Amino acid sequence: MPTPEILRRKYNPLDHYITLTVIFTAFAFKLEWQIVILAVLVAVTVFSTNRKRIYRGFLKFVLPLILIGFLINGLFFTGSIAFAVGPLKFKDQGLVFASAVAVRLTLIVIAISYYFSRVRSETMAEYLVAKGADRRFVYIYLLSVAMVHLMRDKLQKIYTAQSARGLDTTRNIFTRARYLLPMLVPLSYSYIAESLDRGTALRAAGFSDRKYSRLNAPVPIVQIEVNRRGLLEGRIILAAAICFWVLRLTKWL
Amino acid sequence: MAEAVSRFEREVNATTIPLIAFGAALNIVVGQAVQLIKLPLYLDSIGTILIACVVGPVAGMLTGAFANLTLGFFFNYAFIFFIPVTLVIGAFSGLVAKIGVFRKWYAAIPAGLVQGVLAAVASAPIAAFMFGGVTMGGTDFLVLYFRAIGKSIVQSAFLQGLAADPVDKAVSYLIVYFLLTRIPKSILLRLPGYANA
Numbered sequence: 001m002p003t004p005e006i007l008r009r010k011y012n013p014l015d016h017y018i019t020l021t022v023i024f025t026a027f028a029f030k031l032e033w034q035i036v037i038l039a040v041l042v043a044v045t046v047f048s049t050n051r052k053r054i055y056r057g058f059l060k061f062v063l064p065l066i067l068i069g070f071l072i073n074g075l076f077f078t079g080s081i082a083f084a085v086g087p088l089k090f091k092d093q094g095l096v097f098a099s100a101v102a103v104r105l106t107l108i109v110i111a112i113s114y115y116f117s118r119v120r121s122e123t124m125a126e127y128l129v130a131k132g133a134d135r136r137f138v139y140i141y142l143l144s145v146a147m148v149h150l151m152r153d154k155l156q157k158i159y160t161a162q163s164a165r166g167l168d169t170t171r172n173i174f175t176r177a178r179y180l181l182p183m184l185v186p187l188s189y190s191y192i193a194e195s196l197d198r199g200t201a202l203r204a205a206g207f208s209d210r211k212y213s214r215l216n217a218p219v220p221i222v223q224i225e226v227n228r229r230g231l232l233e234g235r236i237i238l239a240a241a242i243c244f245w246v247l248r249l250t251k252w253l
Numbered sequence: 254m255a256e257a258v259s260r261f262e263r264e265v266n267a268t269t270i271p272l273i274a275f276g277a278a279l280n281i282v283v284g285q286a287v288q289l290i291k292l293p294l295y296l297d298s299i300g301t302i303l304i305a306c307v308v309g310p311v312a313g314m315l316t317g318a319f320a321n322l323t324l325g326f327f328f329n330y331a332f333i334f335f336i337p338v339t340l341v342i343g344a345f346s347g348l349v350a351k352i353g354v355f356r357k358w359y360a361a362i363p364a365g366l367v368q369g370v371l372a373a374v375a376s377a378p379i380a381a382f383m384f385g386g387v388t389m390g391g392t393d394f395l396v397l398y399f400r401a402i403g404k405s406i407v408q409s410a411f412l413q414g415l416a417a418d419p420v421d422k423a424v425s426y427l428i429v430y431f432l433l434t435r436i437p438k439s440i441l442l443r444l445p446g447y448a449n450a
Contacts, residue, residue, distance in 0.1 A: 069385040076400035101385035143274035151282045176290045185435045195271035203267040
């Protein structure tokens, strides 16, 4: 039996420890400390080669959320007026609440963007399996990511075909709602049948959650090389954040 | 606990794993279909409800969770925080499927309405405390309105959910019912929960 070629992938756990630490601080620390951590994070990521990717998600999804949050909470919270723009009176309590939400969201989003700008999702999945995560979860995740792209292409083809047969998106809402079925039925039918066949193939190949099934041989096809220095540094950073939080909580600091 | 583990093992195995992945992908792709035909609904739980019906509540919960994880990682991070809501949707759909709500269209609609109320209850605290009541879901003007008439932030987020979710979930349940009636019996019989359809 030929030995499968082993793929070697490098993984630095420092990346996920930094992300975990930032997410922890976003929930556990007070606003002033969150702002300090955010400033450090921005200073670090702004010099990163992946900065465009990191900030794209923030600008696209979080910035509009934050601006509307300031508007709604600033205007409709009770409390004293911080400032007024014409007839619009912004309350200080609302602005403080909106600031807390904004800082927390920014921290979380930049931390997650930072992680995925450094680590590919396949490498993350392989690392999780190597660390003992249930292989079924990893398989579901990877398969669903792959299926999204395939199903989108297929949906577009079905839409084009149905448009050629008279599907009209300018008609009233109930007619348009009825158009969903001619699009979803062929898509679901073909993918349910395909999923069942795939399931049969998996079962025949001996896929299971057990450590040594035939698809999870003792010699893994992908080998993850973990950066030990990064692992140590990451653990120190997370432990320091937790210690700092405990000391603040117990009033030692 | 032993019962939960046994149910998990029964519902998440080699046969059902590709179905769960399909359900998660369907949740995401239906969003695209809704945009293509310009419907003012989310319908982002159809995959969760379908899998909860044809496999079971645990599989439904996993479907919702993985759909939101994938959406969160690749499209919009906000979805990650709403995973608890998808767990509620998966669990409820799986449980009501067992009493036969997907066998008659007139049973699917009230079940969908109740599902919508539960989804609103589950999502309100997340929307309020994580996002300050704003989720960019297209119904934020309702939060603005409820805040303007003096409701608290949690109440506003809940009422906004209550205004949008029951209709959305009732339509989703109805679509799943129609999907199940149009899928051939030969395929349905191969599904673990075919008796629910």
